[in-house]
Amino acid sequence: MDPRIREHAATIVDHAVDLAAGDRVVIQLPPEAEDLAVALYEQCGDIGAIPVWLTHSDRASRAYLRAAGEEYETPDHQLAFYEETDAFIIARGGANVTETSDVPPANNAAFKRAYKPVQEERLSKRWCLTQYPTSGHAQLAGMSTEAYQDFVWDAVGLDWDAQREFQAQMADRLEDADEVRIAAGEETDLTLSVAGNHALNDYGEKNLPGGEVFTAPVVDSVDGEIHFDMPLYRQGREIRDVRLTFEAGEVVAHSAGRNEELLTEILDTDDGANRLGELGIGMNRAIDQFTYNMLFDEKMGETVHLAVGAAYPETVGDDNVVNESAEHVDMIVDMSENARLEFDGEVVQRNGTFVFEDGFEAA
Template identity: 65%
Template structure:
């Protein structure tokens, strides 16, 4: 076994989830990630915890979704019961075919998201970690050799997380004292939002591995302006690119995409909360230096910001503000490396991807 796999597992168990004796752990992963699952099970056993392993191969979910009646979807109570009994949830992504679910309709996906929402809420209440195993399908989607993709993944997950946390703390401090954020990029993105009373979170590789962002929630009805998401997203086995969105009073009132706009139709029609922003995130992981069609990595890239329509993370929302609720949480990315600024309360804190607290500002 590649020693980096054991190091990856150790980071998940020790740093990201802090597994202790007696913990009830669920590990969900496809078979291609078997080496990482094996390493995780060894460490879980050594620590005196207990594990249930589930197979989340996307072929199985595709088979279910294409043959089930979406109008009859209900919350899977047996899965909800498993998550309720668990202390720690670990989910591993690893693609052998990144387009496996491309022939599941957006309407079916939206219906399943609504039915699954209580399960997702329960999962987010636990100690959880989402990570990536460098499978060949993921490498192919990123237009990389398998070896190059392995190096890319392991470099990103094996950072000095204390050092990364310290860097990101500078941005957390700026946002926690702020009322308004403005994002400008080129001629097509100019959007403002209030974050007054909300909290910024320092993502240091805990829930997401790799980490490497600072994120918060906008005040629900405060988002105004237009955004061109110039980096694509890969969702439901489809590339969605050239997304343009207009916000008024916090809500998406117009949208378009140059490719696969029907995927956005399914997202925005999932529920009322899917048309409001739940997250503003600022990428700060410089070890992620290329776009790979994998949001777990892409949203962390330096020189980017991302905005997620749908559910807000409750820990980012102050007591006086409304938590946006939705079955969706869909991140989309703006490239901030050129002709771009982030302004906080009228002061530029990032220009062309360089932060005010960095030497090259």
């Protein structure tokens, strides 16, 4: 076994979910990640945690979603199981990243709505989402399998204490801010309020890799236009060149250069899916290559991302409304050129360089 797999398992157990003796933990991994399951089981055995490995199959999911159509019941037995669980460890890494590409978007949206109570229960516990490097994801990233393995292990193996301190410089500024403006190129000029909401510093706990500072916009505050000039992969399909127009927090116009019908289905999932649930600022300088994997791409240090759909409740202040949705879809803006990020009128990032980094004045 690659020794980096055991190192990754130790980081997950000790740093991300902080397992202790007696903790009941669900380990949800694809079959290709069996080595990681072995390493995690070793860690659980050493500390006295109680693991259950659930194998996730994209092929099985595809078969179910295609056969069931648009009628789903909430899986109460799974919900009951999750209610008895203390922590979740989930890794992506299937063999075929386009396996679900021929599932009708309406089927996916209906399943998301039925599954929402289960998802909310999982998110209320300690959890970590990470990546196992497989040839399928390497191919999507345009990399050899070996190069992709190096890329993943480097990104998840940072000094997370040092990363926390670096990101705190932005988290503190965002916590104190009221209004955020994103301006990039000729097509993006968006303002939103974060007044009363909380900025969180993601340094490799719930996501491995970590590397972002994020919050929730005030639901009805978003106005302007934005062009997400970096593509995303969703439901096994590429969505490219997304353009959204917001008025009083709601998407009033949208388009995409590819798979616009899928974008439409996402926005129509429920009432909260056409509003923003997250603003995130990428700050992981170890992630320097776009890979069509949002777990990594949204952390790149010259990007910001916004998510339509559900907000993380811990980012929303007591006096503000939590945007609720069965969806949470992140989309990215490249901030490396002709771009600036402003907090209350002060530029905090210019052309990808943060105000506290060397070279900011010249950026």
